[in-house]
Amino acid sequence: MTRKSPLQPPSLTEARSPARRITMETVGRMAGVSQVTVSRALSDPSKVSPETLSRIQEAIAATGFVPNALAGALASKKSMLISALVPSITNIVYSGMLATFSAELRARGYQILLSETGFDREDEAATVEAHLSRRPDAMLLTGVHHADRTRRMLLGAGVPVVEVWDITDTPIDLCVGFSHPEAGRAMADYARARGYRRAAFITAGDERALRRGAAFAGRFAQAGGEGPVPIRGDAPASLAGGRALTAALLDEGFAASDGALIAASSDVLAQGALIELAARGLAVPGRVAVMGFGDQEMAAALSPTLTTVRVNRDALGRAAAQALLTRIGGTAPERQVIDVGFALVERQSA
Amino acid sequence: MTRKSPLQPPSLTEARSPARRITMETVGRMAGVSQVTVSRALSDPSKVSPETLSRIQEAIAATGFVPNALAGALASKKSMLISALVPSITNIVYSGMLATFSAELRARGYQILLSETGFDREDEAATVEAHLSRRPDAMLLTGVHHADRTRRMLLGAGVPVVEVWDITDTPIDLCVGFSHPEAGRAMADYARARGYRRAAFITAGDERALRRGAAFAGRFAQAGGEGPVPIRGDAPASLAGGRALTAALLDEGFAASDGALIAASSDVLAQGALIELAARGLAVPGRVAVMGFGDQEMAAALSPTLTTVRVNRDALGRAAAQALLTRIGGTAPERQVIDVGFALVERQSA
DNA sequence: ATTGGCGATGTATGCGCAAACATTGATCCC
DNA sequence: GGGATCAATGTTTGCGCATACATCGCCAAT
Incomplete structure (x- = not known):
């Protein structure tokens, strides 16, 4: 006084x-x-x-x-920062989840430190280190496959971590996602149930998409479809990529007769396929059927409407945020691993 | 250990x-x-x-x-943090720019603190304050219209600021963007030059879109088109929104005869319009023409392909990053305001 | 009247690092 | 051979805040 x-x-x-x-x-x-x-x-x-x-x-x-929050964080050892690493922010499947995730956390006073990691593990490790240096209160990682160094750093730092978009029995800490092989198999089962005899999988290069593709191919053949199922592509998901991969398949005679199906690792690729098929005058699904993945808004609006797999991105982002908040709060989360599942959405294209 | x-x-x-x-x-x-x-x-x-x-x-x-980068930042007064505020990360026009922006900065060792601000100015002010508390080395804001408090805080903090996606004579600090009224007028001039006599503008609720719409409407009438030009919509941009707005226009008898054009504030809305028109069997551009804005990838792939306005998001993100880096470096940037312009892309739909 | 408790405020300290300055020893040059 | 120089390292200080603890009145309970 x-x-x-x-x-x-x-x-x-x-x-x-x-x-x-x-x-x-x-x-x-x-x-x-x-x-x-x-x-x-x-x-x-x-x-x-x-x-x-x-x-x-x-x-x-x-x-x-x-x-000055830097000084505050240094003194209190609480940064009120949440670090988030996603492969790509221009991809709606990640940015959609991220929007929910960060809205949920911002409501609690946290801010988001964001980086794109592409799909490279070493790159991710370097980014994780850079983020850890800011002493975030928690971290979100995309996927469950990381460099050993990443895992070690994270465990050593003792930071709450949630891995999203995939499922594993051995999470670093918490995990919210769904099984990609199961999703691939569900697509294959659906395709077989609808009577398609021949299938191909066009895909982006990311590891999760490839696992869906492998599971799809395996199951499709196992369930009586013609094998081996070609898996094509490793570029980023784009309409042009979808068109090109589809064009290549068709040029190889993939759809020489009816009963063929093209499964895509994303709705964008599937839309590219639809465009190429339309350009060639091939009826969908009459001549070639198409399945997507992701259930983006345009899936229901395309012509024909796109049969695809829905993943609830909002629920995923929210669950990830809640799990971290619980963890930060100090109480053990009910479950370390949360499977949010997926749903096959039947529309016209397959 | x-x-x-x-x-x-x-x-x-x-x-x-x-x-x-x-x-x-x-x-x-x-x-x-x-x-x-x-x-x-x-x-x-x-x-x-x-x-x-x-x-x-x-x-x-x-x-x-x-x-511990917090301690380092406190001691050195350099946080190596760049704050970025965008209306929405799920919107490709912003996330695309942001991806380039952050890639450019990450290469220089900076990290990105990201927040969505929606389109609310008071919300933005609160977010700016929260970001300033982390003492970022620079800040990116979307748009040039801010709460007075925002402007005062920023000027008081003495932080390099770049405002993007718009142009103004009175930037807070730096500015990289293009003129929305000019873009709207360019669309109107194109529409008139192509002979469309009647036009409507369907739009998302954001302030920049509305300014494009107002400029479009004004110029279209001024250039001999039928006025007044209806401007409809204020929801977020979505396919469903574009369909609904278009449906409402058509129900009002907007396209009772040929020579009508629907201009949209974004490609997504325009795509919604195309879908609704297709559903009603109205030929595009024969019966109703459509123009979009943004030149997303799908614009060139739709059927008919979409006439739209291209903004170089990469160039914008890169210029914004470069301007800030120069500013952080201490040298005065050549120009405070950079107009990256836009380009009308003529395709089939109008 | 004494004691204890509580509200309101203050003092001291250190979080982990970078910047400024100080110190040591060796090398070098005329 | 006596500074001058330089490379390599150390000591001190303080960035701005939160935390722990101390202090000071004041009032209720004894």
Whole structure:
């Protein structure tokens, strides 16, 4: 309450440092209290008397003071930062999940440190290290296959981690996703049940898509389909890629007769397939059937509408956020691994 | 230091156990040097003798030490953090720009703190404050219209700022974008030049889209088209939204005769319009023409292909990153405002 | 009147690092 | 051979805050 007046007029120091930093100390001085009281006024106003509080708030408004969260995090060991690593933010399947994930966390005062990792494990490891250096309170990783070093760093750091978009028995910490082989098999079973005798899988290069493709191919042949099922492609998912892969298949005589189906690792590739088939005048599904993956908005709007596999991205993002929040809170989450499943959506294209 | 088998999920107790914090001090002790030498070994290895360096590196490897960037930032007043605020990450126009922006910055060692702000100014102000508390080295904002408080905070903080996706004579700091009214007028001029006599604009609710719409409507009438030009919609851009808005227009008799054009604030809405028109058997562009905005990949693949306006998202993200880097570097950028322009892409739909 | 408790505030400390400055020993040049 | 120089390292300090603990009045219970 009682503070000595500074021996030297503050104007001198101010004049020497024109870019004078405003800290809780400065605010406190203006309000006639100490730095701690300012800190308390911000973190728990009830601990400060109403008069003091209002003087502090005036000082904050007058100075435009914004607390330094770096210093706060260093002192408290809580950064209120959540790190998120996704392969690509331009891909709606990841950005959709991320939007829900971050909205959920932002409501609790957390902020998101985001990086794209592509599909390279070493790249991911380097990014994980960079993120860990900011001491996030938790981390989201996409996929369950990581460099050994990544796993070691994460375990060593003791940070809550959630791996999403896949399922494993050996999560680093928490895991929210679904089984890609099962999804591939479900597509194959559906295709066989509908009577398609010949199938191909066009795919992006990412590891999860390839596992769906492998499972699809295996099951399709196992269930009486013609084998081996060709698996084509490793470029990023794009319409042009889908067209090109489809064109290549057709040029090889893949759809020489009816009963053929093209399964795609994403709706975008599937749309590319539809476009190429339309361009060639091949009826879908009469001549060639098409299945997608992801159930993007356009799937239901295409002509023909696209049979695909739905993954609830919102639920996934929300579950991931909740799991981390529980973990941060200190209580053990009910389950370490949450399978959000998927659903085959039957439409016109297959 | 040594951990249990990675195949075992870490128990909660293990993860929260008082893991000795490893700091430069601990690493230094192991290597027989002081904390400062460890710091130097990491920031500029040439300042440390080769033998010392290798001992330090061994100690780092043995301990799994990851430097605390919070402490580093606090001490050096450089956070190596760039804050980015976009309306929506699920919208490809923003996420595409952001991908280039962040790739460019990551190459220089910066990381991205990301938030979605929706289209609400007060929300944005709160987010800006939260971001400023982390003392980012620079900030990216979407749009040029902000709450007064936002502007004041930013100016007060003295942080390099780049506003993107729009152009203004009075940027907070830097600005990279294009003129939305001009884009709207360019669409109107094109439509008139092609002879369309009647037009409508379907739009998402965001402020920039609305300005394009207003400029389109004004110019279309001014250039001899029938006025007033209806402007419809304020929902998020979606195929379903585009269909619904188009359906409503048609139900009102908008396209009772030939020579009508529907301009959309985004390619997605335009695609919705194409779908609705196809569903009603109305020929495009014969009966109703359609223009989009954004030139997404599907624009060239739709049937009919979509006449639209291209904005170079990569160039925009890259220019924004470069401008900030220059600014952080201390040299005044050549221009405060960079107009990246746009291009009308003529295809089949109009 | 004494004691204890509580509300409101203050002081001291250290989080982990980088910057500034200090120290040591060796090399070098006229 | 006596500075001068330089490479390699150490010591000190403080960034801005949160935490632990101390202090000071004041009032209720004894």
